[in-house]
Amino acid sequence: MSRVAYVNGAYVPLSDASVSVEDRGFQFADGVYEVWSVFDGKLADYEGHMTRLARSLTELRIPIPMTRQSLTVVLKETIRRNRVREGIVYLQVTRGAARRDHPFPAPGTLPSVVATSRSVDFQKAEAMARKGVAVLTQPDIRWGRCDIKTVGLLPNVLAKQAAREAGAYEAWMVDELGLVTEGSSTNAWIIDKNGKVRTRDTQANILRGVTRAAILDLLAQEGLELEERPFTVDEAKEAKEAFFTAAGAFLMPTVSIDGVKIGDGKPGPVATKLRRLYLERAREEAI
Ligand code: PLP
Numbered sequence: 001m002s003r004v005a006y007v008n009g010a011y012v013p014l015s016d017a018s019v020s021v022e023d024r025g026f027q028f029a030d031g032v033y034e035v036w037s038v039f040d041g042k043l044a045d046y047e048g049h050m051t052r053l054a055r056s057l058t059e060l061r062i063p064i065p066m067t068r069q070s071l072t073v074v075l076k077e078t079i080r081r082n083r084v085r086e087g088i089v090y091l092q093v094t095r096g097a098a099r100r101d102h103p104f105p106a107p108g109t110l111p112s113v114v115a116t117s118r119s120v121d122f123q124k125a126e127a128m129a130r131k132g133v134a135v136l137t138q139p140d141i142r143w144g145r146c147d148i149k150t151v152g153l154l155p156n157v158l159a160k161q162a163a164r165e166a167g168a169y170e171a172w173m174v175d176e177l178g179l180v181t182e183g184s185s186t187n188a189w190i191i192d193k194n195g196k197v198r199t200r201d202t203q204a205n206i207l208r209g210v211t212r213a214a215i216l217d218l219l220a221q222e223g224l225e226l227e228e229r230p231f232t233v234d235e236a237k238e239a240k241e242a243f244f245t246a247a248g249a250f251l252m253p254t255v256s257i258d259g260v261k262i263g264d265g266k267p268g269p270v271a272t273k274l275r276r277l278y279l280e281r282a283r284e285e286a287i
Contacts, residue, residue: 002014002015003082003116003117003118004078004081004082005017005078005114005115005116006074006077006078006113006114006115006116007019007112007113007114008110008112008113008114011077011078011081014116017114017116019094019097019112019114020097020112022097022098022099022100023094023096023097023112024094024095024096024097024098024105024157025092025094025095025112026151027100027151027153028095028102028151028153028154028156028157029151029152029153029154030060030094030095030153030154030157031060031062031092031093031094031095031112032053032056032057032060032062032092032093032094033090033091033092033093034049034050034052034053034056034090034091035049035088035089035090035091036049036075036088036089036091037087037088038079038084038085038086038087038088038089038117039086040085040086041076041079041080041084041085043072043075043076043079043089046072050068050071050072053091053093054068057093060095060154060158061104062093062094062095062111063111065093065110065111065113066113071091074113074115075089075091075115075117078115078116078117079117081117082116082117082118082119083119084117084118084119085119086119086120086122087117087118087119087120088117088118088120089115089116089117090115090116090117091113091114091115092112092113092114092115093111093112093113093114094111094112095109095111096109096110096111096112097109097112102153102156102157102160102161102184102185103157103160103161103164104157104161143155144204144205145204146181146182146204146205146206146207147202147203147204147205147206147207147208149207155173156184156185157184159171159173159184160184160185163184168256169252170183170184170185170186170244170249170252170254171183171184172184172188172233172236172244172257174233175205178232178233178234179200179230179231179232180200180230180231180232180233180236181200181205181206181230182200182205182206182207182209183244183246185246185248185249186209186244186245186246186249186252187199187200187206187207187209187211187212187244187245187246188200188236188242188244189215189242189243189244189245190231190235190236190239190240190241190242190243191239191240191241191242191268191270191271192227192231192235192238192239192240193235193238193239193240195225195240196225196226196227197219197224197225197226197227197270198226198227198228198229198231198235198239199212199226199228200228200229200230200231201228201229201230202228209245209246210247211245211246211247211250211251211278212245214278214281214282215245215251215274215278218274218277218278218281219274221277222273222274222277224270233257233258236257236262237257237258237260237262239262239263240262240263240268240270241253241254241262241263241267241268241269241270241271242254242257242262242271243267243268243271243274243275250275250278250279250282251271251274251275251278252275253267253268253271253272253275254271255267
């Protein structure tokens with residue numbers, strides 16, 4: 001029997017079921033999901049999963065796309081159309097499809113709703129339960145590997161959105177020690193009060209920016225003093241200059257942090273020069 005998925009209002013064969021490549025679930029992991037066990041075609045722990053779903057959506061400020069009643073109809077219909085008696089039903093709701101950009105899309109962008117259901121061999125599960133299974137311990141790195149350019153960008157999305165709502169362009173992320181790690185989609189830099197260019201060293205907690213590396217080359221070429229060492233938020237606020245780098249932004253001078261003016265509140269001379277040099281070189285060397 002061919003399986004069926006619910007996708008944004010329609011029941012379609014699973015092989016034809018699709019969402020946009022610009023869906024924010026695909027681009028940013030900007031979505032939530034729930035899984036219900038199905039017993040005799042019915043939803044187990046109905047209330048617990050519905051309540052958690054509503055909470056997850058509210059926490060992410062994804063508008064709840066349909067009433068609980070309509071959603072229940074969709075889940076039950078997905079189970080029925082897949083002829084599942086014993087199994088699971090999976091639901092995913094994302095912030096919808098929009099041009100790829102970290103901040104939330106325009107109000108009115110419809111969340112994407114997808115449901116699938118499949119049978120589970122409970123006999124097999126029972127046999128496994130009779131024997132028991134093994135566990136392996138692993139370091140909890142959810143998600144400490146910011147050096148990997150993963151699409152798991154939900155924290156970055158939330159940080160960028162917070163910045164935009166506060167009238168800022170970029171968010172700088174701060175670790176538990178009060179040290180700036182990086183921007184939500186950029187690497188962070190300052191010219192500290194001693195005139196040294198500072199940016200965090202590349203451990204697991206920042207992305208190894210390609211633009212960052214190009215700027216490091218330029219610094220060496222220009223004979224500017226560099227310290228690859230983390231800086232605190234206070235050091236950033238007291239800095240002579242600040243800026244951030246990324247392929248999409250090149251080098252962007254930063255004139256205020258949390259409302260505190262940096263330097264004289266205008267793009268500084270070092271940042272301005274580095275931006276010019278970077279653009280000249282990048283343009284020249286582009287292949
Ligand atoms: N840090 C994060 C979290 C990013 O998403 C990006 C770019 O997307 C960067 C830093 C800058 O990297 P690059 O200079 O390679 O674009």
